[in-house]
Amino acid sequence: MGASTGNANEPLVRISVVGSTTVLPIATRTAEQFVKNSNGEVSITVNGGGSGVGIQSAGSGRADIGMASREITPREKKRFQTPGLRTYVVGRDAVACVISSEVYSSGVHALSKEQIGDIYLGKIKNWKKVGGPDREIVVIDKEAHRGTRHVFMQYVFGNERARAPGARLVIGSNNEEQAKISQSDSAIGLLSIAWMNDDVVGVGIRQAGEIIEPTLENVRNNRFPISRNLNLVIAGEPRGKVKEFVDYIMSPQGQKIVAESGFIPIHPN
């Protein structure tokens, strides 16, 4: 992979993309197509690590493009003042509060912001307090730099860096979260809606007397309260093949791939 064939006069351009595991599927699939279209001129590597790692890598020059499923924090902006970070929105996504399918089928279909907050604070410890089975809640938290966590905590506590003393486990990527919740029959966690499946079910959010389900429809019409932009972060002005790649992702072909990956394109039609 990445052999220097094709146009003999052009040296192979290597692009490295690092960061959010939510944006990862978009980057991987568009990169595959972009590399195919480029006739061997470009080679793209995509790695996970989380939004914090993505922003950090882009800012420090370790990667050409950083992926982030949250906004850049003031602390990060200041740290990478030179050459300055630019954000390019490539899609929209929502963060669902997810629970084990066994708890969902026992009757817990929706939770309010206050209930979720109390669970993460350790005030509610048993599922029966919120209408579920008599089992202890396995509260799964994420590493503090993860974009999904920032967005979730911003909604639940009004503070993207809120602490969760009620947590039982701290895990990393969307992948790991999905695995741990499906392995348990009593877990609660936070996950990008594109990663939900039969074992990992998103609860509706009970707000102002109504229940808002975590569906793409509700994200599109802005009813679902925990949604975020999916960003590419680049240090300075993007040039050459990097600019072409970003333009490709934001083009109709790229946005089609975004939609197929389970997210909302930036110009939904």
Place this chain on the structure above:
Amino acid sequence: MSFISLVLIAGLFGFLVLQSVPILAEQKWDFLLGRDWWAGEVYGALPMIYGSCMVTGVASLLVLPLALGGAIFTSEFLSAKQRLWVKAMMELFAGITGIIYGLLGVALMAGWVKDSFGLIDGNTILTAGLLLGIMILPTILTLAEDALHAVPGCYRDTSLSLGLTKLQMIKSAVIPQALPGIAGAIFLGLGRAMGETIAVMLVIGGLDKIADPWYDLFAPAQSIASKLGREAAEAIGSGLQWSALMALGLVLFFMVMFLTMVGNLFLKRVR
């Protein structure tokens, strides 16, 4: 060759010390004794030091009877051919890299611990300790067996001719002679256990807290290596968080160095 290794190690040590200066200047003793770690606010290493010690302690308690029993059996009861077979297998297993154990731990061990002990979740100190024990068993077994086998035959012959049974001979004549080598094997195995990152990271739970009570093996925790594994990538290069992580690395460096030094001191007496 040894000069190059010395320079490299001294260089690594110097690098860790230099990188640790900012956080130690900022927090001083609160770094080692603090129980709270929250990036951007405070960095307390005690939960991670506790985690490393607990996990290594559990691993050693579990592995010692098995490794030593296996070593004695291999050295004193097996034929030469069977012995070589066992040694070859152990050395093969000793070379299996940590991630394989980590994947097996996630897939099998965590679920087994959860079901066997009726816990809400299987990512605990016990799980990590068990996994580490399995990892270091081959190393300790093969090194301890070396020590036992190296005891000269005349000790055995003399004991048996004096009328001792085989078991009495092993207990009174062979083991005491091999003790320095056995101790050395144990300390080297522990040194490896303390530095193991990925296998521990996947099953320990990742919670930066000291369990309550401290001996609760069914609680999630965080070791120094697993903390570095989870947080290093987001903080690379500069800042107080990076300095704190480097200082954690320095603490681990000292702990492993101490174990290895003690182990080598014992082994020297064998050779």
